[in-house]
Amino acid sequence: MVTEERKKRILEDAGFAYSFDRLSYINRQARKVFSIEFVQDNDEAEIRARIGKPTPAGEWEFNFNSKPTDSVKREFLRSIAP
Amino acid sequence: MTERTVEDRLREEYFTLLPDARLVLEELKAEVGYCLLPLLKKLERHEKITVISRIKECESALGALRRRQEGAIFDPNRAGEYSLKALNDLAGVRVLAFPRTRWAEVNGLLRQHSQFTRWTSDPVLPTPNDPDTQPLAFKYHGYCSRNGVVRAELQIAPMLVGLFWDVEHSAIYKPSPQFKGVLAGMNERTNKVYEALKEFESEFERLIRRDPLKARKRKKKKKKRGRNQ
Numbered sequence: 001m002v003t004e005e006r007k008k009r010i011l012e013d014a015g016f017a018y019s020f021d022r023l024s025y026i027n028r029q030a031r032k033v034f035s036i037e038f039v040q041d042n043d044e045a046e047i048r049a050r051i052g053k054p055t056p057a058g059e060w061e062f063n064f065n066s067k068p069t070d071s072v073k074r075e076f077l078r079s080i081a082p
Numbered sequence: 083m084t085e086r087t088v089e090d091r092l093r094e095e096y097f098t099l100l101p102d103a104r105l106v107l108e109e110l111k112a113e114v115g116y117c118l119l120p121l122l123k124k125l126e127r128h129e130k131i132t133v134i135s136r137i138k139e140c141e142s143a144l145g146a147l148r149r150r151q152e153g154a155i156f157d158p159n160r161a162g163e164y165s166l167k168a169l170n171d172l173a174g175v176r177v178l179a180f181p182r183t184r185w186a187e188v189n190g191l192l193r194q195h196s197q198f199t200r201w202t203s204d205p206v207l208p209t210p211n212d213p214d215t216q217p218l219a220f221k222y223h224g225y226c227s228r229n230g231v232v233r234a235e236l237q238i239a240p241m242l243v244g245l246f247w248d249v250e251h252s253a254i255y256k257p258s259p260q261f262k263g264v265l266a267g268m269n270e271r272t273n274k275v276y277e278a279l280k281e282f283e284s285e286f287e288r289l290i291r292r293d294p295l296k297a298r299k300r301k302k303k304k305k306k307r308g309r310n311q
Contacts, residue, residue, distance in 0.1 A: 023154045035152045064152045071159045079155065 007039050007047055014051045019080065026080060031055045033076070034063045041065060088156035088164055089144055095166050096140045102232045103137045107173040109226040110234050111135050114175055117195045121187060128290070130180045130241060131188060138172050146171075170204070170223035171235035180241035181290075182283045189220045189238045198222055198236065206239075209273060218243055218276060242279040250275075 008018075011034060016025035025034040032055060039047065055061045060077060062068050068076070114133055122131060138146070143166050148154050156164060166172060177192070179185040192198055201224030205217035219239035226234055239247070250272065 021154060023149060033153070037152050062153070066152055068153065068155075069157055069159060072153065072155050072157045075155045075158060076153050 003044070004040070007044055010044060010047055010051070011039070022076065022080060028080075031060045032063065033060065035065065037065045038063045086161075088158060088161045091161055092144050092147065092164060092166060093140060096143055099166060099172065099232055100137070102229055103173045106226050106229045106232045106234045107135055107137055107175070109228055110173065110175045110236065113195065113197050113226075114177060114192065114236065117191055118177070118188065121184070121191060125184070129184055130178075131184060132178045132241065133175060134178065135173075135175045138169070138174070143169060143172060167231065167233070170233050172232050174235040174237065176237040176239060176244060178239055178241040178244040180283075181287050182240050182280075183287060185238065185240045192236065192238060193220075193222075197227060198224070200224060201236070206237075208276065209269060240279070240283065242283065243276065246275060246279065 011018075011025045014027065015029060016027045016032070016034065018024075019026050022033075023036045025036075025039065026032075030051075032051070034047070034050070050061075050063050053061070060073065062073060062076070111133065118131060118133070125131065146169055147164060147166060148156060150168070151157075177188055179188045201222040204221045204223060206219040206221055207217055208215075219237055221235065221237045223233055223235045225232075
């Protein structure tokens with residue numbers, strides 16, 4: 001299996017779903033987001049480590065290559081609100 | 083009054099840029115047509131070269147710029163920093179050629195044309211696990227000589243691949259909401275389509291070259307041309 005496929009499998013197995021609109025993997029329960037750029041640029045070990053890292057209560061963790069500003073985070077979360 | 087969003091600003095910019103995009107498109111079409119004239123004159127009956135042009139639609143341009151941002155989100159606090167001028171393909175021309183030998187010839191001709199020699203090459207490459215290293219299509223972008231505002235794109239694709247993209251891009255590449263989640267397994271199938279199309283063309287060209295009737299006709303044509311000179 002190619003690396004990209006393996007990373008995708010790791011994320012899906014951890015409960016992440018890919019959003020075509022946000023080009024990101026999102027897990028609402030774990031309150032975590034991985035941008036496609038971050039997934040492409042980091043290896044499997046780093047992705048696993050980030051998946052395992054606990055998220056502070058009431059917050060969302062954004063795994064982006066460039067740290068998103070608060071306004072980007074707000075817009076992002078508004079756009080994925082159920 | 084409600085605040086203007088990044089999208090509102092970009093929509094306004096789109097309609098400001100539209101006259102420039104139209105001019106660029108006309109210039110690009112004319113340059114491409116002029117370059118291809120000698121080749122069009124010597125096409126065999128089974129060979130085809132088609133030139134298609136388009137200006138990216140407003141929402142499609144916004145979507146393309148949005149997808150360039152991480153998380154596909156515009157930052158409302160940086161609204162002034164976004165511009166559709168950053169897109170390479172607001173105006174675009176696609177040249178489709180059949181069979182593949184003509185595709186390579188079209189690319190050679192256009193690439194040598196002074197207008198395009200300084201354009202940036204950005205070929206459409208096959209997926210990394212595909213053993214084929216040849217691009218699926220040639221792609222270039224740059225400015226036309228009469229307009230330094232809007233960038234244009236020139237795409238040169240094998241006709242069968244280009245026609246496949248017409249359907250595939252609208253269904254898969256730019257997925258409709260109702261198809262989300264169904265697409266994960268399509269990469270492998272898509273690669274198989276490319277492979278099949280390429281094999282079809284290779285075999286077609288091999289048989290055409292071997293056709294004795296065709297070879298005789300070509301000889302006759304050459305002889306006639308020689309006599310007329």
